[in-house]
Amino acid sequence: MATDLRTRMGHVELPNPVLTASGCAGSGRELAHYFDVAKIGAVVTKSVMLAPRAGRPTPRMAETPSGMLNSIGLQGPGIDAFLQRDLPWLLSRGARAVVSIAGGTVGEYAELAARLSDASGVTAVEVNISCPNVEDRGQVFACDPDASAEVIEAVRGRLRYDVPVFAKLSPDVTDIVTIARACVTAGADGLSMINTLLGLTIDTITMQPVLAGVTGGLSGPAIRPVAVRCVWQVREALPDVPIIGMGGIRSGRDALEFILAGAAMVSIGTTIFHDPSACVRILRELEEEMASRGVERLADIIGLAHEPHPAPGRRLSGSSL
Numbered sequence: 001m002a003t004d005l006r007t008r009m010g011h012v013e014l015p016n017p018v019l020t021a022s023g024c025a026g027s028g029r030e031l032a033h034y035f036d037v038a039k040i041g042a043v044v045t046k047s048v049m050l051a052p053r054a055g056r057p058t059p060r061m062a063e064t065p066s067g068m069l070n071s072i073g074l075q076g077p078g079i080d081a082f083l084q085r086d087l088p089w090l091l092s093r094g095a096r097a098v099v100s101i102a103g104g105t106v107g108e109y110a111e112l113a114a115r116l117s118d119a120s121g122v123t124a125v126e127v128n129i130s131c132p133n134v135e136d137r138g139q140v141f142a143c144d145p146d147a148s149a150e151v152i153e154a155v156r157g158r159l160r161y162d163v164p165v166f167a168k169l170s171p172d173v174t175d176i177v178t179i180a181r182a183c184v185t186a187g188a189d190g191l192s193m194i195n196t197l198l199g200l201t202i203d204t205i206t207m208q209p210v211l212a213g214v215t216g217g218l219s220g221p222a223i224r225p226v227a228v229r230c231v232w233q234v235r236e237a238l239p240d241v242p243i244i245g246m247g248g249i250r251s252g253r254d255a256l257e258f259i260l261a262g263a264a265m266v267s268i269g270t271t272i273f274h275d276p277s278a279c280v281r282i283l284r285e286l287e288e289e290m291a292s293r294g295v296e297r298l299a300d301i302i303g304l305a306h307e308p309h310p311a312p313g314r315r316l317s318g319s320s321l
């Protein structure tokens with residue numbers, strides 16, 4: 001029997017739980033050379049801002065052990081070009097579009113939400129309140145529950161009621177559950193976890209920081225246990241809130257780990273840079289991982305690791321526990 005991979009993004013149903021991670025696939029166009037973008041759960045776009053933006057000076061990317069450090073500085077075309085060019089392209093391909101937005105002020109987020117409310121074909125909005133590459137940490141809304149709530153409330157208030165709002169959280173906080181709760185109370189329909197961790201790498205030959213922006217966001221396999229921990233903690237506190245889990249997923253088994261921790265969806269990011277068709281491969285692998293455990297429906301295993309009994313597949317296959 002075919003595995004039922006359907007999942008829910010608030011009240012919106014997706015055919016499967018594998019999404020791109022914001023910032024790792026532009027607006028999806030580059031990926032279309034490698035696979036049919038309509039086949040994955042959704043394309044999550046690079047965070048779009050109100051105005052076009054050139055981003056930070058180069059170098060913007062650096063390799064680290066098991067991870068990547070980046071400081072792009074929210075380079076992008078701005079909302080007008082996005083709505084004229086990028087969103088229609090995604091829709092013409094039959095892809096579901098989750099639009100990531102970023103602003104410098106609450107007013108900018110509200111304006112972006114208003115612009116998206118007038119557009120048709122937006123599956124959901126992911127509110128990037130956790131970009132690490134800003135001038136000072138005081139500007140990272142997701143580091144403060146009240147600032148996070150203000151942004152989410154402004155977005156929710158401006159967006160059409162039928163478009164789910166997901167808040168993207170930072171792991172660089174003392175208690176992520178406090179931030180998650182503030183976002184949900186302010187009207188978030190779901191949570192995306194995690195954004196990159198703030199990092200720094202120094203070239204020991206030049207004796208200077210490698211990145212022109214000095215600090216950058218760390219992603220890749222190095223951050224996976226941190227991400228799984230965040231998903232777990234929030235699922236434990238807010239079991240009914242849908243979560244998009246992300247951070248260093250490279251295989252279907254990695255995706256399964258996030259789902260067991262409580263993610264209803266997963267986003268694939270850094271691994272796309274060396275394997276552009278990773279999303280469809282991971283989707284296939286996830287289906288195989290489920291089938292080999294006798295799991296027929298994705299919905300049956302979301303958050304299963306929180307329940308103190310053996311996984312159904314283990315019982316079904318009769319293997320010893």
Ligand code: DHB
Pocket residue numbers: 023070071072073074075130131132133195196216217218
């Ligand atoms: C940017 C970089 C990130 O690592 C991130 O998580 C969000 C935004 C950027 O610089 O554009």
